[in-house]
Amino acid sequence: MSKLINLISMGAGEVAPEDIKAYQQIGGFEALKKAMSMSPAQIVEEVKAAKLLGRGGAAFPLGIKWEHLLHIEGEPKYIVCNADEGEPGTFKDRFVLRQVPLRLFEGIAIAGYVFNSPKAYIYLRGEYRDLKEKLLSIIDKAKSAGFLGKNILGSNYSLEIEIISGAGAYICGENSALLNSTEGKVGRPRIKPPHLAEVGLFQMPTLVNNVESLAAIPEILLLGGQRYLELGHPDSGGSKLISLAGHCLQRGIYEIPLGRLTLRDIIFDPELGGGIADGKKLKFFHLGGQSGAIGHPDQLDTVYSYTDLRAAGLSVGSGAVVVMDESVSILEYLKAVNEFFIHESCGKCVPCREGNRQIHKILDRLLIPGAATRTDLATLRRLIDTMTAASFCGLGQTAAVAISTAWKHFKSEFEANVVDGPEHYKLAVG
Amino acid sequence: MSTQKELVNLTIDGIAVTVPAGTTILEAARRANVNIPTLCDHPDLGRRAVCRLCVVECNGGRKLKAACANEVWEGANVVTDNPRIRQIRRTILELILADHPKDCLSCVRNGSCELQALAERFGIRKHVFKVGIPAQEPLLHSGTLVRQMSKCVKCGRCIAACREVQQVHAINSVSRSLSYALGTPYNTMLGDGTCTFCGRCASVCPVGAIYENDQVNDIFDILADPENHVVVQTAPAVRVALGEAFGLPAGSISTGKMVAALKRLGFSKVFDTDFAADLTIMEEGHEFLDRLKNDGKLPMITSCCPGWINFAETFFPDLLDHLSSCKSPQQMFGAVAKTYYAEKLGIAREKIRVVSIMPCTAKKFERARPEMKENNDPDVDFVLTTRELARMLKAAGIEMNNLPEAEFDRIMGESTGAGVIFGASGGVMEAALRTVYEVVTGAELPSLDFEDLRGYHGVKYSKVELPGRTVKLAVVNSLGNARALMQDLRAGKTDVDFIEVMACPGGCVGGAGQPYGSSAKVKERIKGIYIEDKNLPLRKSHQNSEVQTLYREFLGEPLSERAHHLLHTHYHPRHK
Structure with missing residues (x-):
């Protein structure tokens, strides 16, 4: 029996992404029809029952977010789909956009109906700009078929979808920065509160959801929230798209039921990762994106669910699983992660802008025999604590997660080059 | 005023405080004579919360909140000072000082500098971090204002003054990450843009980054x-x-x-x-x-x-x-x-x-x-x-x-x-x-x-x-x-x-x-x-x-x- 599941990915690779009829033949737009026979409150109840956790990485319960927005006064309410998939090692939203975009549009239309939104925006990652025209033409087709645009399914409800192209800044994946960028402003995060549900796009109440979250909505309505929940983990229903990358044999996108597979299954099962390439040994894996935790082979039997991973000090995050073999230096790897955050920090708050820069200097020294001291390690700890606790937004707060988790697993590698003694102090601060 | 604001009760460092709803934690603390350190905050400008020096613990949470940007709520239990908070604030201050020129003796703000006062408050005795950015020369704009951007701490006050109070938009934030800077469009001189030389930027700058052309x-x-x-x-x-x-x-x-x-x-x-x-x-x-x-x-x-x-x-x-x-x-x-x-x-x-x-x-x-x-x-x-x-x-x-x-x-x-x-x-x-x-x-x-x-x-x-x-x-x-x-x-x-x-x-x-x-x-x-x-x-x-x-x-x-x-x-x- 297959370890995989086909909810979001149903029809992927079999049905042409722009073929409305074919999509209908596999149940496409049935959920939208069903939704439009329900009240918004009933739909929200189903989403709540499904225990769908936000798939962008923050894992906030979607049903709670929807319910909250439902009770907020103010019109219009906007739907914003976060398609700014910028996490290195994460490419599952691109999979949805390429393979099953109609499922995403259906999810957006359902969300739009729930909040009576006249307009939805898809904020498309700058590097995915080649997808834009194709997506627009599919939107047009769906409009002609009556599933989007004016008077959806002959009702009074109309929804326009606009695609906004990002310009390549990772920080624009942060929801408030994303809204600023959509408004034409500089993509830097906003002070919260007020929350985006209350003061969002163009100051109006706004729902911001990830591509995968919205694409999960149709199946939730078709199956019913309870059934969707049962397919996954009791705390978090349904399936998750994982992006498998790095040194495993079969890299790619896999849709797995939550709470059923272990990390070992994901990396080594012949149906999934298929093990490490070139007969090498697994050294570590990096889960959930650059801001996620580093895992050790000792943790391979952890079940892949939000709850189990959290208990093991790991996280689902974006669904990225980056596998690294024994040839990789952990410090070199962490330097690359750190350089990513240095490059992508918006720069406005001190801990993130300056902290990442100083961490880089210390990582550099840790790689050179005799260059780093115990003081450097203490300073590194201090920087990690400061950035994590005091940064303005999630980017800075999580930028050091990889370092702090890897430090636990690879203490000896961290400290291999460290010396004590005052004679090295000059070098250390230089 | 007819609308009476609802009152909120909270505890700050064990002191019971009652303030109107909408008061920031920072302001509420001041009313209780608890002096939280700040740098980017300015009483006449909007909230920015970028320096992060004013972070406090709320209800025992590990994640800290910026006191300048978060409003009080009923029953909040705020801790503004403990060894953890002190160390985090000190680290932040050291990070700000990392790329700040240490030429206080020859600075126009010697004695009136808010960063200098913070360094004194935190007892900074050595500089832990270094960056090594070459110092920029001060630049005189239209004989009126001097900008010396290597002293800039990127608090954003000048921009808030120029944009929010004066609506002149002569300066703005530029670029991102390490290149993040507060400056004019395309690095032009102030006189070539919309600047009115009102000097609000200079009057709110906490350090010696923008000041009057000193002709003493x-x-x-x-x-x-x-x-x-x-x-x-x-x-x-x-x-x-x-x-x-x-x-x-x-x-x-x-x-x-x-x-x-x-x-x-x-x-x-x-x-x-x-x-x-x-x-x-x-x-x-x-x-x-x-x-x-x-x-x-x-x-x-x-x-x-x-x-x-x-x-x-x-x-x-x-x-x-x-x-x-x-x-x-x-x-x-x-x-x-x-x-x-x-x-x-x-x-x-x-x-x-x-x-x-x-x-x-x-x-x-x-x-x-x-x-x-x-x-x-x-x-x-x-x-x-x-x-x-x-x-x-x-x-x-x-x-x-x-x-x-x-x-x-x-x-x-x-x-x-x-x-x-x-x-x-x-x-x-x-x-x-x-x-x-x-x-x-x-x-x-x-x-x-x-x-x-x-x-x-x-x-x-x-x-x-x-x-x-x-x-x-x-x-x-x-x-x-x-x-x-x-x-x-x-x-x-x-x-x-x-x-x-x-x-x-x-x-x-x-x-x-x-x-x-x-x-x-x-x-x-x-x-x-x-x-x-x-x-x-x-x-x-x-x-x-x-x-x-x-x-x-x-x-x-x-x-x-x-x-x-x-x-x-x-x-x-x-x-x-």
């Missing part, structure tokens, strides 16, 4: 040259603020001691810009009456404030004919000093050096305008801000507070209360009304105090009854408020005859050249201005005997040809 040493030099006859004028707002630099509370009136201190510095004559303010009222009041009588362009808008003039020329070139053609008091003073005064004393114009002490940075820009010169000789040679004067006095070792009071010199040193109140928002309007009313009606005003026009508030309306006509008045301060009113004027939505505009919140007392501080100080200075007004024997400009003599002996009458030549100017659209 130039003044020492011209004073040392025996060939020069150096006269100084002091603006009304200076006398209620200078004392702050010598430890006096804001609003303390130090007119006499300031005059004595200036005499000790060696100025040949110490004159009063108030005299020129009274002269301005004579011209501007008559100009207004002339516009009323002869269907001139109304509303007439005051032209004393150089920041406002730059703003109008940049953003409202279509409304320039609403501006009074009167020069500002500073420039009227310069023009009169280098003609009337020179003639009267028999000193050649080129030997006279006119120095102004102003609460303002834009006055440095104004004095250099081509319209303010005679044969390429500027009417005003140097402008020092209040801050620079304080530094100059300290450099000369003059303890101003200990000096016996002295009087302004004749023949341009007499002041009325009307001249003094030019220093506060609403004052020019009030001074004009005191004279205009009497000129038109021949009768005394029932009351000289126009309370509606006074105070820190940014937009004020009033009216006055003249025979056969109600004259409607509007007073705005800050360029943001001016923009709103000018947009209304452009759209034909205003119903006023006379508008006073001052670029700085509160008027000149809140000028960007004044000792550092927030609006709390400005409000105290406003009180000082009106006390000084009340204390003066004469309170109406046309009663100024020296001004009367000037007209009798030299100018003829208000709006005469000579007055036009010396005391009036014209405006040009900028960047066209």
Whole structure:
């Protein structure tokens, strides 16, 4: 029996992404029809029952977010789909956009109906700009078929979808920065509160959801929230798209039921990762994106669910699983992660802008025999604590997660080059 | 106020506090005498929360909240200080210091720097982090403002002041990550953009990244040259603020001691810009009456404030004919000093050096305008801000507070209360009304105090009854408020005859050249201005005997040809 599941990915690779009829033949737009026979409150109840956790990485319960927005006064309410998939090692939203975009549009239309939104925006990652025209033409087709645009399914409800192209800044994946960028402003995060549900796009109440979250909505309505929940983990229903990358044999996108597979299954099962390439040994894996935790082979039997991973000090995050073999230096790897955050920090708050820069200097020294001291390690700890606790937004707060988790697993590698003694102090601060 | 704000109870470091809903944690802590360190926060600017020094623990959570940007909630348990918080704050401060030049000894903000004060508070004894960015040289913009961006701590106050308060948008945040900077579009000079040189950016900068062009040493030099006859004028707002630099509370009136201190510095004559303010009222009041009588362009808008003039020329070139053609008091003073005064004393114009002490940075820009010169000789040679004067006095070792009071010199040193109140928002309007009313009606005003026009508030309306006509008045301060009113004027939505505009919140007392501080100080200075007004024997400009003599002996009458030549100017659209 297959370890995989086909909810979001149903029809992927079999049905042409722009073929409305074919999509209908596999149940496409049935959920939208069903939704439009329900009240918004009933739909929200189903989403709540499904225990769908936000798939962008923050894992906030979607049903709670929807319910909250439902009770907020103010019109219009906007739907914003976060398609700014910028996490290195994460490419599952691109999979949805390429393979099953109609499922995403259906999810957006359902969300739009729930909040009576006249307009939805898809904020498309700058590097995915080649997808834009194709997506627009599919939107047009769906409009002609009556599933989007004016008077959806002959009702009074109309929804326009606009695609906004990002310009390549990772920080624009942060929801408030994303809204600023959509408004034409500089993509830097906003002070919260007020929350985006209350003061969002163009100051109006706004729902911001990830591509995968919205694409999960149709199946939730078709199956019913309870059934969707049962397919996954009791705390978090349904399936998750994982992006498998790095040194495993079969890299790619896999849709797995939550709470059923272990990390070992994901990396080594012949149906999934298929093990490490070139007969090498697994050294570590990096889960959930650059801001996620580093895992050790000792943790391979952890079940892949939000709850189990959290208990093991790991996280689902974006669904990225980056596998690294024994040839990789952990410090070199962490330097690359750190350089990513240095490059992508918006720069406005001190801990993130300056902290990442100083961490880089210390990582550099840790790689050179005799260059780093115990003081450097203490300073590194201090920087990690400061950035994590005091940064303005999630980017800075999580930028050091990889370092702090890897430090636990690879203490000896961290400290291999460290010396004590005052004679090295000059070098250390230089 | 009819809406009573709901009260919120919380605990800060174990102290029970009750504050109105909407209060920030930072403000609530201050009310409980808990002093949370801050750097980017400024009481007169919106929330930015970027320095992160004010982080606190709430309800035992590991994630810290910025006290400046989070509002209190019922039952919150806030911890503002413990070893963990202290270490995180220290790390943040060390990170800020990492790429900050450590040249405090030669910095203009030595002793008034907020970063320096934080380093002292945290007991910084060594610099843990280094960055190694080459220092940038200070850059002088239009002879007025200096920007030295390697000292910038990226707190964003300057941008908030420029964008939110003034709505000038001359500077903005640029780039991201390590290149994140606060600067002009495409790194152009301020004078090539929309900058009005109001200096709000400099007045809120916590460090030495933006400041006035310091010309103290130039003044020492011209004073040392025996060939020069150096006269100084002091603006009304200076006398209620200078004392702050010598430890006096804001609003303390130090007119006499300031005059004595200036005499000790060696100025040949110490004159009063108030005299020129009274002269301005004579011209501007008559100009207004002339516009009323002869269907001139109304509303007439005051032209004393150089920041406002730059703003109008940049953003409202279509409304320039609403501006009074009167020069500002500073420039009227310069023009009169280098003609009337020179003639009267028999000193050649080129030997006279006119120095102004102003609460303002834009006055440095104004004095250099081509319209303010005679044969390429500027009417005003140097402008020092209040801050620079304080530094100059300290450099000369003059303890101003200990000096016996002295009087302004004749023949341009007499002041009325009307001249003094030019220093506060609403004052020019009030001074004009005191004279205009009497000129038109021949009768005394029932009351000289126009309370509606006074105070820190940014937009004020009033009216006055003249025979056969109600004259409607509007007073705005800050360029943001001016923009709103000018947009209304452009759209034909205003119903006023006379508008006073001052670029700085509160008027000149809140000028960007004044000792550092927030609006709390400005409000105290406003009180000082009106006390000084009340204390003066004469309170109406046309009663100024020296001004009367000037007209009798030299100018003829208000709006005469000579007055036009010396005391009036014209405006040009900028960047066209």
